[in-house]
Amino acid sequence: MHEEGMHPVQKEIYRSMTPERKYKIGMSMYWTVRKWKAAGIRMQHPDWSEEQVQAKVKEIFLYVRT
Numbered sequence: 358m359h360e361e362g363m364h365p366v367q368k369e370i371y372r373s374m375t376p377e378r379k380y381k382i383g384m385s386m387y388w389t390v391r392k393w394k395a396a397g398i399r400m401q402h403p404d405w406s407e408e409q410v411q412a413k414v415k416e417i418f419l420y421v422r423t
Contacts (some may be wrong), residue, residue: 386406391414391418392412394418395410395411395414398410398413398414
């Protein structure tokens with residue numbers, strides 16, 4: 358996590374977390390974003406099946422870069 362722009366209290370909380378806690382938070386954020394992306398795709402393509410939506414989400418996240 359980038360600490361630039363973080364409030365000092367946020368920095369202290371983050372620094373005090375165990376690696377396991379940071380990992381769990383990161384994974385929770387990852388799956389939340391995947392759900393949001395799927396919802397957006399469903400709105401754009403209401404005629405798509407759930408399999409098509411999930412395939413598109415998988416494709417998008419396969420090529421994502423940081």
